[in-house]
Every structure is written in C-alpha cells, then in structure tokens.
Amino acid sequence: MPKITRYETHDVRFPTSLTGDGTDAMNTDCDYSSAYVTIYTDSDLVGHGMTFTIGRGNDIVCATIKEVTYRLIGKEVEDLFADMGTTWDYLTADPQLRWIGPEKGVIHIATGAVNNALWDMFARLRRKPLWKLIVDFTPEEFVRATTFRYISDAITKEEALELLKAKESSKKEREAKVREFGYPAYVTSAGWLGYSDDKIARLTKEAIAQGFNHFKMKVGADQADDLRRGKLIRSIIDDPQYLCKDAPRRDPTSSDLKGKNAGPTGSVLMIDANQVWDVQQAVDYVKGLEEIKPWFIEEPTAPDDILGHAAVRKALKPYGIGVATGEHAHNRMVFKQLLQAEAIDVCQIDSCRLAGVTEVLSVLLMAAKFGVIVCPHAGGVGLCEYVIHLSLIDYICVSGNMERNVLEYVDHLHEHFVAPCSINSNGRYNVPSNPDEGYSIEMKKDSIAEYEWPNGSYWAGRRNGPQ
Numbered sequence: 001m002p003k004i005t006r007y008e009t010h011d012v013r014f015p016t017s018l019t020g021d022g023t024d025a026m027n028t029d030c031d032y033s034s035a036y037v038t039i040y041t042d043s044d045l046v047g048h049g050m051t052f053t054i055g056r057g058n059d060i061v062c063a064t065i066k067e068v069t070y071r072l073i074g075k076e077v078e079d080l081f082a083d084m085g086t087t088w089d090y091l092t093a094d095p096q097l098r099w100i101g102p103e104k105g106v107i108h109i110a111t112g113a114v115n116n117a118l119w120d121m122f123a124r125l126r127r128k129p130l131w132k133l134i135v136d137f138t139p140e141e142f143v144r145a146t147t148f149r150y151i152s153d154a155i156t157k158e159e160a161l162e163l164l165k166a167k168e169s170s171k172k173e174r175e176a177k178v179r180e181f182g183y184p185a186y187v188t189s190a191g192w193l194g195y196s197d198d199k200i201a202r203l204t205k206e207a208i209a210q211g212f213n214h215f216k217m218k219v220g221a222d223q224a225d226d227l228r229r230g231k232l233i234r235s236i237i238d239d240p241q242y243l244c245k246d247a248p249r250r251d252p253t254s255s256d257l258k259g260k261n262a263g264p265t266g267s268v269l270m271i272d273a274n275q276v277w278d279v280q281q282a283v284d285y286v287k288g289l290e291e292i293k294p295w296f297i298e299e300p301t302a303p304d305d306i307l308g309h310a311a312v313r314k315a316l317k318p319y320g321i322g323v324a325t326g327e328h329a330h331n332r333m334v335f336k337q338l339l340q341a342e343a344i345d346v347c348q349i350d351s352c353r354l355a356g357v358t359e360v361l362s363v364l365l366m367a368a369k370f371g372v373i374v375c376p377h378a379g380g381v382g383l384c385e386y387v388i389h390l391s392l393i394d395y396i397c398v399s400g401n402m403e404r405n406v407l408e409y410v411d412h413l414h415e416h417f418v419a420p421c422s423i424n425s426n427g428r429y430n431v432p433s434n435p436d437e438g439y440s441i442e443m444k445k446d447s448i449a450e451y452e453w454p455n456g457s458y459w460a461g462r463r464n465g466p467q
C-alpha cells in the first residue's frame, strides 16, 4: 500500500496584470497565481493540487501548504481514502495551526490545495477522472467523503443519504446526457472592467459565435459607465444577426430561462461587483442598472455579510434582479447561513477557497436541500479545470439538474495544464474523460519552470531586461 513520503510546492505567477485580464471594481491589477503542491508516495503515485491567488501573498500560501501537508507524511493512502471526511477533519484540526484560522483565510485555502491534491491522487489511483470517482460512490461512500461538522442543523447525514439515494437510480441517464451534450457554461472574459468598448464588443460577438448565451459584466466603478457598457453588450447579445447560425434557437420564456430576464434571443446578462458596496449603496446602484435587465448581481457587498446579502436580495426582488455570491465565502458555515437567511438565488462555490472537494460536497448537499442552484466560480488559473468536475458531481448525483445552471468559463491560461478543460461548439464544457487526469490540475513542468516566482525564466528575464 503506497505511503506518503514527501511533497513540494511551487509559487507560480502569470503576468496577467499587463493585459487587464481579471480586472474588476475591487481587483485592479491581478497577476493570476497558483500556490501549487505535489504530494509524492513511495510508489509512482502522486497527487497535484493548488489554490488560486492574484499575486503577492502567493508565497505565504505556499509556506502554509507545507505546514498542512507535513501532517500527511508517513500516512498510508488507502487509510486516508477510506474515509475522506475523517481525513479532512484531521487536516483542519491541527491543534496549533487551527489558531491561525480556524477554517478561514490563508490556512483554509492552503488546506484546500492539500485536500484537492489528495483527491487528485485518489482518482489517479482508481484510474478515473475525479468526477467519475465520486459519482460512482454509493450514497454511503459519498456521505463518508464529506464533512458535516457545524452544519447538522441545516442537513444531517441521514437527510444527505436520503437525497443521494433518491438520485441513485437515474445517475446513469444523466451521465450519458452530459457526456453527449456537455455542461452549460457562461462567459466572463468579455466584460472585464479594464477592457475598451471595442474589445468588449469584439469579445462578446466572438462568445456568441462560440454558442454562449450567458454573459457576465463587471460593474461598480462608475454607474454611468456600467450602464453604457451594459447597453453595448445587450445591443449585441439581443440582436439575432450575431447568433451562431448552427446553434439551436432559444425561447426566452422556456423553463430553463425563466426568471433570468433573458432577452429576445434567449441571452442572459449577469453583473458582478466584487464586494465594492455597502448594503444600501448596492441596492441604489443596481436599481440604476435595471434597464440592462441583469439576472443577478454577484457579490454586491462584503462576503461575510450574510444578513446584508439577504437585505439586498429583498430590496431588489421587486425589480426582478437576484443575488449571487460565494467565491469568497470561506467555509460551509457561511453557505449554510446564506441559505438559511434566504440571501441568495445562486450559490457560487469556489473549488479552492473552500478547503477542497470534501467541503465542497457538503455545500452541494445543502444547496440541493434548500433548492438553490449551484453555479461555481471559475476563471483565474486552474479554476475552470477544477470546477467542471464539481458541476458534474452536482448534476449527476446531488441536484439532478443542469439546464438552469451555468458554469463560469474564462479563456485564460488553460495551455499551462496537462489536461486542460475545453468547450464544445454549443458553448458547453466537455466532460473530462482521461482515466489518468485525476482532478485535471497537473501543471506542465515547462510552465512551472517559466513562471515560478521569483526565479522562473520569465520573471528572471524581466528583472534582467531593459527597464
């Protein structure tokens, strides 16, 4: 039985701030970065994991990953995999490290990288992509793989079992369907705040031609400017002349699009403020954007302000605008309260702000119980590679629905991964199918050598080049 022997981390940073990629009202110069870990065993078996940051501080996460991974040295992998819920409890319960959390901030996202690396290793050992490993679990195995600590007032293990058992007999049909059609996606990369109108128009037209019908725009720096950019995007996505000729026509009144303020071509616009406002400011600002008919406002205020989100949602309901959040919700208890307080229309889990797959599974179960759809956060670097697995798990064995869901897609930096995610001609994610790709997060060795901070060839070259 393989045993964990060592690990290494890499601080990998990509110079995305040079092109304005990832810019929004809060994050104005992002260098998309990966705090990357590889866990080795005394056999050929390895596990890769990472968490995402936007530049400075990535080294702090790498240092923390080392502290967390250290506790796995000498462990038999089959013992860890037999009960991933208990393994997760062990990782988060270091009696000294937990003081610098618990379950929030750097320590938690570092734990996410480590937990994800273990899941990657587990999937590689069973020779299945991660999503397939988990959807083939029995309901009992699924429940054993997650954590219920602090959330049993919202969902018990028994309720989770019942929910999973109800979906068990139809899993095969859903798996076949999503393999054939792909998983619905939406585009964010047309609407970054730092892009010119010409670039927004060009990228929006390209996205329509690729088959997308959900588009997200960043807002929050200037209301008049947002209104102008929103009208520009609406003028393109609502105009049938730009539609992909071969794409099926969409009915804006269909159940898939109901409540999403879809335009005449069935296109949907979402807006994202990345936490810039106080609660009343959020309400006033978004009311002023009613004309561009967004489906939801994402992250209108501080990510920890559960009752604030509930207040924004209540105030915007008469305008037909919903609320989405979650990419900065730092643990399952925040999601529990967002659901209990009826604060969100859309639950946006993040694959590595939550402490890895184990904690994500608990949020998928709660969202299904509360009847809130899950549309994971992605983009950055590596997040799209991760989240397609999570949405497949949600669809095939937890919620059973995908047609109202959309998974974020941003076309940046996929070329650095050994098994990059991909989109089909209808603007949907393809299903990862290589039995050896694990959680699809293995980064190419050349990319690490080039972009490792501060001594990779790219960064060393910039330091040594003409100023």
Ligand SMILES: [Mg+2]
Residues within 6 Å of the ligand: 272, 274, 298, 299, 327, 377
């Ligand atoms: Mg966002």
